[in-house]
Amino acid sequence: MTDQTERFERDDAHRVHPAFRDRLERELMAAYRRDAVALAGSRWHRLRWLRTAAAIALGATLASGADFAIAQVRDARQRSELSDAIASRVPLAELRLAMVRSRVEQARAQSALGAISRLELSAAEAELVSMQAVVARLRVELAETQATAAAPRDELWAPRVGQQDFVSQRLALDLREAEQLLALHRDRVAIIEQQVRVGAQSSSALADAKLQLTTAAGVVDDISMRLTLRRAFLEERLAPEVIQHRLERFRARAMLLQSLEGLRVAKERLETARQQAAKGATAALEVLRAELQVQELQVSIIALERQLGRLEASARR
Numbered sequence: 001m002t003d004q005t006e007r008f009e010r011d012d013a014h015r016v017h018p019a020f021r022d023r024l025e026r027e028l029m030a031a032y033r034r035d036a037v038a039l040a041g042s043r044w045h046r047l048r049w050l051r052t053a054a055a056i057a058l059g060a061t062l063a064s065g066a067d068f069a070i071a072q073v074r075d076a077r078q079r080s081e082l083s084d085a086i087a088s089r090v091p092l093a094e095l096r097l098a099m100v101r102s103r104v105e106q107a108r109a110q111s112a113l114g115a116i117s118r119l120e121l122s123a124a125e126a127e128l129v130s131m132q133a134v135v136a137r138l139r140v141e142l143a144e145t146q147a148t149a150a151a152p153r154d155e156l157w158a159p160r161v162g163q164q165d166f167v168s169q170r171l172a173l174d175l176r177e178a179e180q181l182l183a184l185h186r187d188r189v190a191i192i193e194q195q196v197r198v199g200a201q202s203s204s205a206l207a208d209a210k211l212q213l214t215t216a217a218g219v220v221d222d223i224s225m226r227l228t229l230r231r232a233f234l235e236e237r238l239a240p241e242v243i244q245h246r247l248e249r250f251r252a253r254a255m256l257l258q259s260l261e262g263l264r265v266a267k268e269r270l271e272t273a274r275q276q277a278a279k280g281a282t283a284a285l286e287v288l289r290a291e292l293q294v295q296e297l298q299v300s301i302i303a304l305e306r307q308l309g310r311l312e313a314s315a316r317r
Helices: 003-008 018-036 043-061 063-113 118-148 166-197 203-236 240-278 284-316
Strands: none
Touching: 063 118, 118 166, 166 203, 203 240, 240 284
């Protein structure tokens, strides 16, 4: 028996020599990294899986001493599978983005010629903003998955990954998208106000546009609050339950304010429907629908007030 063989043989407790375990781990990970750069579907891609399977089979024969090396290979394979799943979505999203960008350019040219309305152009631009955010978010998710071998985490109390704060990166992307959409909503309200003045739009259409504007502003506020709480978690080491409770209180107040605004708009719509029904300009069914919307909002507001009261009371304890 050679000296090398004697150095790596099992001891009486059936343990693998540490030197063998370390060398096995290094060789398996080096082989995996070399093969991981191959393109999917190529002969090298198939070879990678054969090598991985062989490594696991070898480790199984060496009992508990090689468990760590096998776990490392399994972790690397999981990282590759998750990364591949997200990476496969990136080209498709980029293709859709290119198509949307092309439609927006066409819409801008048509709007300049008066072929489509400014509202139609605004809708196309909103789609472009959202698609750009989808692509950017996918790229961040891919980077996180490659770094962690796990699905992306969006909890405000998720730890950093090395020096990277993927949670804040995604929130920053979301905030930029929300702010751009908010600006488009403001433009939409201004356009409809002009149309109402010349009789081209109804007052109810303007009320709906303003309600959508309020909702869009609420989205910006919500993301901004989450960014603030994320910084508080990282800098002040706040407990997850504290972060969650603060977010719930903020959202309850925001939903209450939005519901109150919605109730105001719904009452205006109900009054308009009653006036039109009295003149025979609308059906009684439209009045019933408007009344139902008002009642539903009133019930929702009562529930939100109770929820907010409970949250405020628990915060004082």
